[in-house]
Amino acid sequence: MDKVSNKMEIRQISKTFFASKGYFVAIEDVSFDVRDGEFLVILGPGHCGKTVLLNIVAGLDKQTGGRVLYDGTPMDGVNNQISMVFQKLALMSFKTVMQNVELGLTFRGTPKNERRKISQKYLDLVGLTGFEKSYPYQLSGGMKQRVGIARAYANDPKVLVMDEPFGQLDAQTRYAMQEELLKTWEKDKRTVIFVTNNIEEALYLGDRIVLLSECPAKVKAIYPVDLPKPRDMTGKIFLDLRAEISSNTDLAI
Amino acid sequence: MMNLEEKKKSGLELFLYWGLPILAILLVVGGWLWFAISNPRLMPNPLQVYERLIRTFTRPVAKVNLFGHAFASLGRVLMALVFAWVIGIVLGILIGWSRVCKAVIGTIFEIIRPIPPIAWIPIVIMWFGIEEFPKVLLVFIGTFVPLVINTAAGIGLVDKINIDVGKIFGGNRFQILAQIVIPTALPSIFAGIRTSVSSGWTTVLAAEMIAAQHGLGALVTRGWQGSDMALVMVAVITIAIIGAFLAFSLNKLEKWVCPWTK
Incomplete structure (x- = not known):
């Protein structure tokens, strides 16, 4: 088997916000790799930490602990190899x-x-x-x-970071966009980091799924999804995996 | 049935758009007539005002006809506006964008800003006399303040995410300012321009009422001191019409400059 090369390494990232009346831990000790050319999905419930985590990965925000490596070198600020699709469109x-x-x-x-x-x-x-x-x-x-x-x-980025890009779409458009995104990705095999709170979306798109916990965000588990794309959302393996991830997911309040 | 409903609604729209405004103008004219008839010494009637208007051309006040006076006022406003727009917008951008500028210039500005432009009249006259420059300076003060405030507020309110987009797509600080922040703030800057024009038009009249040979404000003073109420009315109505015209042109200009704001 080929040795997998890591495009990015996220090492023990944590982020704490300090305010006048105390502090709030959004992310705690999050580590995972982003492999070259893979479609990595970060799945997390609710509103905790995902966007902050992505902003740190993209160099827009500073972590309070840990390191982000790009091609083995620590990142400092934005990197012109990383591009982003924003949740709020912007x-x-x-x-x-x-x-x-x-x-x-x-x-x-x-x-x-x-x-x-x-x-x-x-x-x-x-x-x-x-x-x-x-x-x-x-x-x-x-x-x-x-x-x-x-x-x-x-x-023309090497890594494409997508923050819940389909969150505001209706179900129909969402499915269509997922399919189009997959087609585009199949064509040019860019590394994608895709954040979502939707299990089906994660399973439909991801080569691997990083499951985050509710506040503060920690890595609960990393699931490889070894199914050919496009995936059958009613297949047995798909549904079993869906059930497994679902039972391991914290309920968002 | 549906059509009937729509017809009814459009009838109401028509009434709101044309009927009521026309009614309001008629009410004002009616009130004027009633007031003029019951107090002929205090208020000239519309016909007398019209005759006075004609006389501003046949026997010009201070050797200049009504247009001349209007242009004198407009010229002062325009000159002051050009300076106010350039300096005010640049200062506003600096205050909104740089924290150092905000701390220094912004603080000075916060102190100056509550002073109404008319309060500067005695100071400016004592320092600079009653020539052309002090009048333009007064208008400049009156127009420059709203511009700085609106521009700085507009720049400060630009959503952080827009700046993040600029960073992600490789913009340097200057590119982000020029190509993202300033255009995003443009509608606010335009609000400042609109306020500056109306404020400038008010201030120039106040300045002219105190010391001027020519200008609509001078006409008002002339009429007032000569108990020539008809001349006052001619000047006041001209002021109103030009003011409305300026506001209207600015609206058109804004639609042209910012086509994305529907």
Whole structure:
């Protein structure tokens, strides 16, 4: 068997917030590896720690303990190899769809023609052809989320971090987006770190699932999911695994 | 049935959009007429005001007709606004973006800001006399304050997540400020511009009422001191019309500059 190489290593990360009236532990001693090219899902109940953890992994937030290694070197701040799809979309309301997708390329000073070409490719990929000149307020929730995904891809990251990207979508759109995301991923095999609170979504997408506990967030278990994709959500192994993870999940209050 | 409902609703909309406003204007004109007829010495009637308006062209006040006076006021406002917009927006951005600037300039500003522009009149006149510069300076003070406040507030309110997006996509501090933070704050900055224009229009009139040969404020003073109520009314109505026109143009400008705010 090939030796698996780690793209990122998360080592004993903890995060405590201090306020005037005491402190709050959001994350405690979380460790896991992110393997090169894998689709890693972080599954956690409720509202505890997931976004904070992702922000630390992406270099937006500072941990109070532990280290994050990227290709073996400790991270300090953001890294241009890591791109992110935000839970709250965070599209620029004053930019058109095209300009939103171009954001990273614009910052890097890529010439306009090339910028357009790359962005168009990803807009086509997420099915937004024809909406290049629209503003975000003119789009539905699902379409906005696709802009966020295209924006992250257009930046050509080695690692794509996705924070509950489908959380705000209706069930139908959600399934469709999951399938499209898988197709895109199969094509270019980027490393993906995907956060969700939905067990089915985790099982449908993930090569491995890191299950977090309720506050403070700790790693409860890591489940490899050795099923071919696209997965049959009614297959026996799928359902057994679902039951196993489900019984091990803390109830969110 | 559905159509009937919609028709009824659109009738109500029409009444709210046109009927009531027209009714309100008629009410004001009616009140004016009633007041003018019952107190002819205190209030000229609309016809007399119209005649006075014509006379501002046939026999100009201070050698300048009504348009000349209006342009004198507008010119002062415009000159002050250009400076206020540039300096006010830059200062507002600095206060909103940099904590050091907020601590230094912001503090000074918090002290100056509650002073109403009109309170500066005696100070400015004593320091700079009654030439053109002190009037423009007064308008500048009146317009610059709301701009700094709105710009700084707008910049300060930009959601942290927008800045995070900028960082993730590799923007440096300046790129994030110029391409994310300032555009996000643009609607707030525009609110400041709108306030600055109306505040400037108010301040210029106050400044002109105290010391000026030309300008709509000078017309008001002239009419007041000569017991020429009709001239006061001509000036006041011109002030109102120009003020409304400025507000209207700014709304159009905002839609053009910020097309994403519906």
